[in-house]
Amino acid sequence: MSEISTEPLVMPIANEADIVAARQRGRTMAIELGFAGCDGTLIATAISEVARNILLYAQRGEIILCCVELGGRRGLSIEARDSGPGIPDLRKALTDGYSTSRGLGLGLPGSRRLMDEFAIESEVGRGTNVTMTKWVR
Amino acid sequence: MSSPQRPVAPHSYGSQRPPAAVPIGPVGAIGVDEMQLTDEEVARRMSWLEITADDIANLTSIRDVARGYAAEVIEDLYRHFLAFDETRAFFRDEQTLRRVKAMQTEYFLRLTEGNYDREYVRDRLKIGAIHQRIGLDVKWYLGAYNFYLRAVGSRLMRAFQDDPERGRACYFSLKKLVFFDIGLAIEIYLTTIRRQEEAIRELSTPVLQLRAGLLILPIIGVIDPTRARQLTEQLLRSIRANRAKVVVMDITGVPSVDSRVANHLVQTVEAARLMGATVIITGLSAEVAQALVLVGIDLNRIRTVGDLQGGIEEAERSLGYRVSRVEA
Ligand SMILES: Nc1ncnc2c1ncn2[C@@H]1O[C@H](COP(=O)(O)OP(=O)(O)O)[C@@H](O)[C@H]1O
Numbered sequence: 001m002s003e004i005s006t007e008p009l010v011m012p013i014a015n016e017a018d019i020v021a022a023r024q025r026g027r028t029m030a031i032e033l034g035f036a037g038c039d040g041t042l043i044a045t046a047i048s049e050v051a052r053n054i055l056l057y058a059q060r061g062e063i064i065l066c067c068v069e070l071g072g073r074r075g076l077s078i079e080a081r082d083s084g085p086g087i088p089d090l091r092k093a094l095t096d097g098y099s100t101s102r103g104l105g106l107g108l109p110g111s112r113r114l115m116d117e118f119a120i121e122s123e124v125g126r127g128t129n130v131t132m133t134k135w136v137r
Numbered sequence: 138m139s140s141p142q143r144p145v146a147p148h149s150y151g152s153q154r155p156p157a158a159v160p161i162g163p164v165g166a167i168g169v170d171e172m173q174l175t176d177e178e179v180a181r182r183m184s185w186l187e188i189t190a191d192d193i194a195n196l197t198s199i200r201d202v203a204r205g206y207a208a209e210v211i212e213d214l215y216r217h218f219l220a221f222d223e224t225r226a227f228f229r230d231e232q233t234l235r236r237v238k239a240m241q242t243e244y245f246l247r248l249t250e251g252n253y254d255r256e257y258v259r260d261r262l263k264i265g266a267i268h269q270r271i272g273l274d275v276k277w278y279l280g281a282y283n284f285y286l287r288a289v290g291s292r293l294m295r296a297f298q299d300d301p302e303r304g305r306a307c308y309f310s311l312k313k314l315v316f317f318d319i320g321l322a323i324e325i326y327l328t329t330i331r332r333q334e335e336a337i338r339e340l341s342t343p344v345l346q347l348r349a350g351l352l353i354l355p356i357i358g359v360i361d362p363t364r365a366r367q368l369t370e371q372l373l374r375s376i377r378a379n380r381a382k383v384v385v386m387d388i389t390g391v392p393s394v395d396s397r398v399a400n401h402l403v404q405t406v407e408a409a410r411l412m413g414a415t416v417i418i419t420g421l422s423a424e425v426a427q428a429l430v431l432v433g434i435d436l437n438r439i440r441t442v443g444d445l446q447g448g449i450e451e452a453e454r455s456l457g458y459r460v461s462r463v464e465a
């Protein structure tokens with residue numbers, strides 16, 4: 001379990017500009033936390049992916065950015081949550097190339113590779129919740 | 138509220154085309170149909186405003202009272218409009234004024250007619266769009282609602298002198314409906330502005346011919362599916378018109394490159410290839426490229442060069458310009 005060390009920052013996602021804002025905010029927070037620039041970009045990319053999924057599949061939702069600390073290590077945790085249609089088969093959704101929107105199907109599996117920790121919960125008709133963390137190296 | 142500039146036959150909004158007399162911006166036509174409010178969305182908004190069957194019954198119950206005060210309220214409202222330069226400017230002559238008053242009356246009476254359905258919403262959106270288009274700022278638009286509520290409120294109280302409780306209830310129901318309408322008006326204003334921004338963005342992506350056979354396409358801003366389609370179409374048109382062989386597409390100004398954006402880019406590149414042109418992408422930073430590879434994008438399918446200058450040099454080489462330079 002990670003101990004929250006700052007107030008979480010909630011960013012609504014309802015349009016393209018919100019994605020850009022969340023992405024940029026995530027990158028700035030990462031750099032402030034001590035991440036290297038390239039890791040900041042990986043984090044920003046993961047935020048883009050999950051935020052875009054919110055916009056695409058659930059129309060709206062939010063991204064919550066939060067600095068975390070565990071055993072002296074600092075990290076950035078990102079939660080993407082929506083009350084959209086949910087995902088019927090998580091195993092499939094996490095497979096490279098699986099897409100219900102004729103996309104590349106790389107957003108979820110790709111974000112998992114970009115981050116250190118990745119968890120997803122979803123319930124059909126209730127929504128989706130992706131939580132991921134990256135630790136400062 | 139109704140348009141100050143154009144006569145509209147009662148109940149004909151649904152089929153109305155943008156009127157010629159109204160100045161229409163060069164870009165970004167109204168998005169009433171694009172807003173596509175479903176029955177569920179209408180119901181959802183109603184429940185957010187706590188509009189219940191009781192409210193609708195209240196509203197229809199004051200139909201006759203409303204008919205009684207409509208003319209007076211309209212006169213008050215237009216006196217108010219004419220007292221301010223910013224709003225007076227919309228009523229150039231007596232005829233316009235008369236026409237608009239008639240429409241306004243129609244709207245006021247419509248408020249107590251019941252049936253606040255999808256058609257009702259459509260009418261509100263249409264009228265809101267017209268106000269946006271003629272350039273009436275939202276503050277005047279909303280201010281007029283305030284005036285209306287105030288003017289109607291006091292008259293309702295007077296009409297229900299013997300049953301103030303009932304008067305208040307009806308007033309609150311009317312206020313809910315007015316807020317419902319205000320919400321729609323604001324939304325159509327915002328949607329229209331967004332459309333205009335999109336259209337401006339489209340216009341602001343130039344395809345430049347640097348030399349025979351070589352095009353440059355600097356992309357600035359967000360690439361969403363609509364924009365990607367516009368870009369591709371524009372690029373293909375330019376390739377055809379200029380018989381281009383190489384295109385340098387600079388994405389330095391694209392703020393969030395992720396798998397979906399990369400997919401759009403790859404598709405644009407492939408469409409250009411089908412037309413016989415090679416695309417070189419510049420401005421993709423090494424960091425972003427690394428992230429994309431980690432996500433799983435096959436960047437081998439696109440030619441990338443660090444910066445625009447390098448991209449142009451590579452393009453020139455592939456067009457055979459290097460040969461002429463070496464010989465010179
Ligand atoms: N927030 C979400 N709500 C509902 N479905 C989702 C959500 N995120 C992802 N999905 C589903 O998982 C699939 C895979 O997502 P992703 O890996 O991002 O690929 P893509 O978006 O390219 O299809 C999507 O096609 C969609 O069916």
Ligand SMILES: [Mg+2]
Nearest residue numbers: 049053107108
């Ligand atoms: Mg995706």
